[in-house]
Amino acid sequence: MILYRTTIINPISASKCQFFQDGAILIKNKKIVYCGNYKKFPNTKIFDYREKVIIPGFCDTHIHLPQFEVRGTFSGTKLLPWLKKYIWPEEAKFLNTNHAKKVSQKFYKDLIKNGTLNTLIWGTIHEKAVEIVFNTCPIRAIIGKVMMDQNSSKELLETTKKTIKITENLAKKYKQNFAVTPRFAPTCSFESMKQAAKIAKKYKTYIQTHINENKDEIKWVKKLFPKFKSYTEVYQKAALLTEKTILAHMIHFTQEELKIIKKTKTKITHCPTSNIALKSGRMPIEKLLQEKIPFAISTDVGAGPDTSMFDVMKAFIKIHKKHKKITPTESLYYATLAGAQILGWQKQTGNLIKGKSADLLILDTKAQKNDTANTILQKIMQKGKNYYDNIIYKTIFQGKEIYKK
Numbered sequence: 001m002i003l004y005r006t007t008i009i010n011p012i013s014a015s016k017c018q019f020f021q022d023g024a025i026l027i028k029n030k031k032i033v034y035c036g037n038y039k040k041f042p043n044t045k046i047f048d049y050r051e052k053v054i055i056p057g058f059c060d061t062h063i064h065l066p067q068f069e070v071r072g073t074f075s076g077t078k079l080l081p082w083l084k085k086y087i088w089p090e091e092a093k094f095l096n097t098n099h100a101k102k103v104s105q106k107f108y109k110d111l112i113k114n115g116t117l118n119t120l121i122w123g124t125i126h127e128k129a130v131e132i133v134f135n136t137c138p139i140r141a142i143i144g145k146v147m148m149d150q151n152s153s154k155e156l157l158e159t160t161k162k163t164i165k166i167t168e169n170l171a172k173k174y175k176q177n178f179a180v181t182p183r184f185a186p187t188c189s190f191e192s193m194k195q196a197a198k199i200a201k202k203y204k205t206y207i208q209t210h211i212n213e214n215k216d217e218i219k220w221v222k223k224l225f226p227k228f229k230s231y232t233e234v235y236q237k238a239a240l241l242t243e244k245t246i247l248a249h250m251i252h253f254t255q256e257e258l259k260i261i262k263k264t265k266t267k268i269t270h271c272p273t274s275n276i277a278l279k280s281g282r283m284p285i286e287k288l289l290q291e292k293i294p295f296a297i298s299t300d301v302g303a304g305p306d307t308s309m310f311d312v313m314k315a316f317i318k319i320h321k322k323h324k325k326i327t328p329t330e331s332l333y334y335a336t337l338a339g340a341q342i343l344g345w346q347k348q349t350g351n352l353i354k355g356k357s358a359d360l361l362i363l364d365t366k367a368q369k370n371d372t373a374n375t376i377l378q379k380i381m382q383k384g385k386n387y388y389d390n391i392i393y394k395t396i397f398q399g400k401e402i403y404k405k
């Protein structure tokens, strides 16, 4: 058994966060057996981290691994030209398995350094590359193979038959660690989306896609699917909206669409840094909160410029400032436990509760006498990227140290 004596910030819900100035976390067999005020336990190896702060590992519920090398490079361009001009050519490179391997290894190294231990990842269309993304993964992850059978670049265009076949192969192999991943309605035929939904149901996989991010994108969907009342209805009629579906963005929508999301128990992932970078607009979180629709926050790298969830938490508070006051501990909840909840992992991970996996971050900062959980997080977030790059002293995953500064 090992014991960390340290300051602990532990989100319990959006409005509740535990804070132990002189706290202790006891770990046995990869799991947390105690988290609270400091006390002694027999037969334990004690690590004195009173000059550090511990928080749960981050959960990033929307991130594109193949865009890692160009993250943040083309900010300012809007969604559709950005995709076609910069992103699709970058994803086409994943046909080369050496490239896929090199980028995957760099990506995971960076994620661990930034404290992300739970994640929902996008791969590319390529079967072999997606296998590599699975095989190189050192953390808890769900991974998807992108589907594109219309309106795509030449290099990324698949036949409906092929996109379904590869998706089914991978779903069968990885089951609950796989996400059926139609890129978004414009690049997917209705037939491919219907088949995708069937595969997800058969193999009990997750489903992930994008929705209502940009106004030109929404106009395009209206033109392509004139029979349907809304973008959300396209996915609903394809049977893609389930309680294991995670939709990214959901910025511009009608009340009618929100009703469908609620009825189907679909989950939302909100990407504030990406929305700022591509000038997509502000997601009205107050409407989601009012309807009690579960959501988490995520990086959306490469539109989001950085894999650091501190960067996302800071942007999350800032983008909603005029509409809703969000506290630092609330933003930590959306970057950790809320993510685990929308993925159905809340019993295993997401915060530092007895019985959960010991997935935690030891931060290289010291709590001052009058500090609270909010002031500690606030001081970290005030700083920028260079500071976030160095704030994590150690990353602990399932009780094991997987990164040290």
Ligand SMILES: [Zn+2]
Pocket (backbone or CB within 6 Å): 062, 064, 210, 248, 300
């Ligand atoms: Zn995305």
